[in-house]
Amino acid sequence: MARRSGSVWTGCGTVFMKEFADHLGSGRMRVLEWLVLLTGIGAVYTAIQDLKNTTSQDPFLFLRLFTNAHDPLPSFIAVLGFLIPLVAIGLGFDAVNGEFSRRTMSRILAQPVYRDALLMGKFFAGLATLTVALVTLWLLIIGLGLLTLGVPPSGEEVIRGIGFLIVSIAYGGLWLAVAMLCSVIFRAAATSALVALGIWLLMSVLWPLLSQFITNAIFPTTELNLIMGPSYEQIMLQETLARISPNTLYAESLLGIMHPTTRALGPVFMEQLEGAVMGNPLPLGQSFLLVWPQVTSLIAGVIVLFVAAYTVFQRQEVRA
Amino acid sequence: MAEATGDTVIAATGLRKLYGRKAAVDGIDLAIKRGEIFGLLGPNGAGKTTTILMLLGLTEASGGSITVAGFNPMREPLEVKRHVGYLPDSVGFYDNLTARENLRYTGRLAGIDREELDERISDGLRHVRLLEVGEQKVGTFSHGMKRRLGLAEVIMKRAAVAILDEPTSGLDPQATFEFLDMIRGLKADRVAVLLSSHLLDQVQAVCDRVALFNHGKIAIEGTVEKLSQQVLGGGYGVEIEATGSDLTRILGGISGVQRVTEEGPGKYRLVAARDVRAELGAAIVASGGALMRLDHIEPSLDTVYRHYFEGQQSEGQHGAA
Numbered sequence: 001m002a003r004r005s006g007s008v009w010t011g012c013g014t015v016f017m018k019e020f021a022d023h024l025g026s027g028r029m030r031v032l033e034w035l036v037l038l039t040g041i042g043a044v045y046t047a048i049q050d051l052k053n054t055t056s057q058d059p060f061l062f063l064r065l066f067t068n069a070h071d072p073l074p075s076f077i078a079v080l081g082f083l084i085p086l087v088a089i090g091l092g093f094d095a096v097n098g099e100f101s102r103r104t105m106s107r108i109l110a111q112p113v114y115r116d117a118l119l120m121g122k123f124f125a126g127l128a129t130l131t132v133a134l135v136t137l138w139l140l141i142i143g144l145g146l147l148t149l150g151v152p153p154s155g156e157e158v159i160r161g162i163g164f165l166i167v168s169i170a171y172g173g174l175w176l177a178v179a180m181l182c183s184v185i186f187r188a189a190a191t192s193a194l195v196a197l198g199i200w201l202l203m204s205v206l207w208p209l210l211s212q213f214i215t216n217a218i219f220p221t222t223e224l225n226l227i228m229g230p231s232y233e234q235i236m237l238q239e240t241l242a243r244i245s246p247n248t249l250y251a252e253s254l255l256g257i258m259h260p261t262t263r264a265l266g267p268v269f270m271e272q273l274e275g276a277v278m279g280n281p282l283p284l285g286q287s288f289l290l291v292w293p294q295v296t297s298l299i300a301g302v303i304v305l306f307v308a309a310y311t312v313f314q315r316q317e318v319r320a
Numbered sequence: 321m322a323e324a325t326g327d328t329v330i331a332a333t334g335l336r337k338l339y340g341r342k343a344a345v346d347g348i349d350l351a352i353k354r355g356e357i358f359g360l361l362g363p364n365g366a367g368k369t370t371t372i373l374m375l376l377g378l379t380e381a382s383g384g385s386i387t388v389a390g391f392n393p394m395r396e397p398l399e400v401k402r403h404v405g406y407l408p409d410s411v412g413f414y415d416n417l418t419a420r421e422n423l424r425y426t427g428r429l430a431g432i433d434r435e436e437l438d439e440r441i442s443d444g445l446r447h448v449r450l451l452e453v454g455e456q457k458v459g460t461f462s463h464g465m466k467r468r469l470g471l472a473e474v475i476m477k478r479a480a481v482a483i484l485d486e487p488t489s490g491l492d493p494q495a496t497f498e499f500l501d502m503i504r505g506l507k508a509d510r511v512a513v514l515l516s517s518h519l520l521d522q523v524q525a526v527c528d529r530v531a532l533f534n535h536g537k538i539a540i541e542g543t544v545e546k547l548s549q550q551v552l553g554g555g556y557g558v559e560i561e562a563t564g565s566d567l568t569r570i571l572g573g574i575s576g577v578q579r580v581t582e583e584g585p586g587k588y589r590l591v592a593a594r595d596v597r598a599e600l601g602a603a604i605v606a607s608g609g610a611l612m613r614l615d616h617i618e619p620s621l622d623t624v625y626r627h628y629f630e631g632q633q634s635e636g637q638h639g640a641a
Contacts, residue, residue: 006398014428022416103412107473110376110406111429112398318378319369 011113015121016128023091023129032087033133037140039079044141046070048148060260060281062153063160065145067258076141077164077254081247082204084168085175087133089196091126092179094189096313101189106318119313123173123180123306130172138165156284163257163288170298171250175200177305184313203245211241235267246301249294256291265290327353329481329512330375334384337370337536344370346536347384352512354480357503359523360516361625362533368516369409371533372483375514376406389480402430405474409486409516411466415459419450419469422458423476430477444476445469448502464495471502482506484515488522500526524621532628539628548619555579555591557617558600562586564609574599586612 023029047068051061058064069075096119099105108118138161142153153161178199182192215238225231230238242248252265260281264272282290330352337345345367352358360368373379375386377393377400386393389403413422423441432440445451448468458466467487474482487503488496496519503526506513517523523530524544531541540547555578560571563586571590572580576599580590590600597614604611617623 006396010398010431011429014425018425102414103408103410104414106378106408107406107411107413107426107470108429109378110401110404110408111426112401112431113429114398318373 006112006114008114008116009120010117011111012117012121012124015113015118016125019122019125020128023125024132028090029129032090036080036083036087036133036137039083040076040137040141041144043069043073043076043079044144046073047076048144051149059154060157060160061149061151062142062145062157063258063260065141066161066164067254077258078251080168081171081250081254084130084134084172085200085204085247088126088130088172088175089179089193089200091129092122092176093183093193093196095122095126095180096183096309097187097189097192098183100187109318115313116310119180119306119310123176126176126180127169127173130176131169134165134168134172159284160257160260160287164254167250167253167257167291167295167298170295170302171246173302174246174298174305177302177309181305181309181312184309184316204247207245208242208248211238211244214241232267239266243294243297246298249298249301253291253294253298256287256294260284260287262287262290265294327355329354329389330358330514331387332371332375332384335371335374335381335386336383337367337374337379338382343536345374348531348533348536348538350531350538352481352514354512355507355510356529357507357513357515357527359527359530360514360533361518361520361523361530361621362539363518363629366533367536368533369485372406372485372514372516375483376404377401403479404481404483405477405479405511407467407470407474407482407484407487409489411470413458413461413466413469416457418455418457419445419461419472420454422469423473426473427476432476440476440478441472444472444474447475447505448472449498464491464499467491467495467499468502471499475506480512482511482513484513486517487515488517488519496522520621520625530621532625534629534632544621544624545619547621548624555593556595557619558590558592558597559613559615559617560588560590560600560604560611561613562588562604562609562611564604564607567604567607567609570603570607571600574603589617 044065047065047070050068050070051058051064054061066076069078094101099108099118109115142161146152175196179192179196182196182199183189186192186195215234218237219231219234221230225234243252256262256265261279263276263282328351330350332348332350335345335348335350336343348367348371350358350371360371362368370379374381375388375393377397380394388400391399391403393400413419414425417425420441423444424437427437427441428434442451442454445454448471450465450468450472453461453465458469461469471484471487474484484503488499491499500522503513503515515523515527527544529541529543530547532539532547540550542550560567564570567588568580568582571577571588574596576594576596577590577592580588583589595616597616601611601614
């Protein structure tokens with residue numbers, strides 16, 4: 001193929017600003033934000049009720065705001081693990097096919113910009129919208145915590161909180177890339193939304209069950225397992241399978257970052273526990289090191305999906 | 321900016337586009353100058369839109385060479401798009417934005433300076449008489465207004481080349497008339513206009529030259545008069561409504577008349593080598609007949625088009641038999 005001239009980034013900023021403004025002003029986004037806000041605040045409120053009794057004992061009080069689950073409500077981060085994909089899909093499912101159905105695509109592509117700029121501008125606009133929403137929510141919760149608990153967060157808690165934000169944005173970016181890939185492949189917005197939501201349900205609800213099922217099929221439970229528990233191979237296989245789902249990666253990352261006492265995300269041998277003081281938190285750096293593979297996998301997933309969307313989009317005929 | 325040879329802004333030679341093994345466009349040559357309105361005609365699926373997309377660099381050509389405003393659309397698509405304004409056949413806008421905001425977005429994408437942009441948007445809107453509704457949401461616009469807004473975008477871009485795909489399809493007669501007038505305005509600004517259409521009378525009204533597409537090839541090309549000569553054999557056509565006995569023979573006897581056909585009761589059509597209207601009138605009256613109407617048939621693109629494709633069809637049938 002002939003070499004192209006001109007910058008790939010030409011027009012990217014313009015697309016970004018337009019899409020960003022569209023997202024922030026759209027009714028769809030407002031509905032999704034209220035959904036997240038209400039469920040989030042509900043979870044945090046019940047956490048606060050619990051925490052008021054233990055204020056003096058817990059060194060990581062602020063992290064508890066995010067992780068404390070009080071029946072029947074799940075913890076705030078569990079709520080987010082479920083809702084971030086929904087918001088991301090809502091932002092991205094009609095990104096490309098919407099331009100076709102509005103018949104604006106050929107007009108836009110007749111301007112001196114590459115298709116790359118259009119796709120990237122849209123992706124980053126969606127990511128920026130997610131970031132704004134998450135940061136707002138995060139600050140809101142810290143504010144609530146300050147008001148009701150009366151204790152400021154420690155420096156380490158703030159850094160872990162920022163880590164939580166970064167992981168959440170990467171997780172949202174992954175679902176945004178899924179939604180945009182669907183919007184490139186399917187010309188009808190409804191089909192694209194349904195497929196994206198289907199993938200989301202598969203990954204968040206069915207996949208944990210499926211990974212168990214597949215493990216059982218490959219390593220059938222023996223009598224020894226009934227007495228001793230599952231074998232090392234069984235655990236490893238099941239964990240590897242479960243980690244295909246971004247939801248597992250996200251949950252594990254947050255487990256490491258937001259629960260400082262987490263020492264490992266897989267099976268632990270007795271020898272490894274020698275000399276360990278159980279229940280003591282890990283240092284900050286070690287916690288981040290623990291979740292490093294999970295976080296990089298999430299980011300790698302974003303890149304792979306984006307490249308897939310890009311490749312399909314480049315090959316598409318402009319003629320609607 | 322590198323100018324192409326002389327005034328030619330679109331030059332294509334041996335342009336081909338294959339979809340699988342089928343050729344949608346099969347070796348066409350085009351040369352269009354500044355200030356010229358060039359029409360692409362032909363039935364649906366003849367390769368008009370594919371040609372347009374290749375000129376814009378939106379579809380990669382399978383063979384041949386193209387130069388648009390001095391650039392190659394395959395190697396320098398951005399430069400080509402900077403100098404070409406494009407109005408697609410199904411033009412759409414963001415309904416939730418105003419007309420101005422829509423133009424501002426494409427203007428920014430086109431790389432027009434911020435300071436200059438508002439001025440140029442107003443300029444474009446004024447040309448298509450949409451200045452008063454510039455602040456209204458495009459969702460409230462009629463089909464014709466959207467098309468005019470599309471033209472405003474082309475004008476705003478101040479492009480050297482304007483490519484209009486079916487610019488008047490779906491417009492009412494009044495809107496069509498106005499729209500064609502705006503296209504003529506582009507010509508006055510020395511813009512090379514390439515338009516595709518199957519509405520022939522409109523093409524005839526506005527185009528300097530036309531190319532008739534058929535199965536991915538340019539069948540015939542030139543001015544409307546040249547085309548009609550080529551296809552119709554270039555006689556002087558006359559239509560007559562008259563009553564009288566044995567008129568066919570009387571009219572056929574006049575010198576210069578080549579052929580007379582009776583098209584209906586009292587309706588005749590004849591082809592002559594020169595303008596024989598005066599002799600015809602005199603002959604009819606002298607024979608005791610009553611002359612109702614005597615009319616010169618303008619060589620219309622419609623006739624050319626129909627004649628050409630009828631000829632094609634009957635040839636095809638002969639070939640099949």
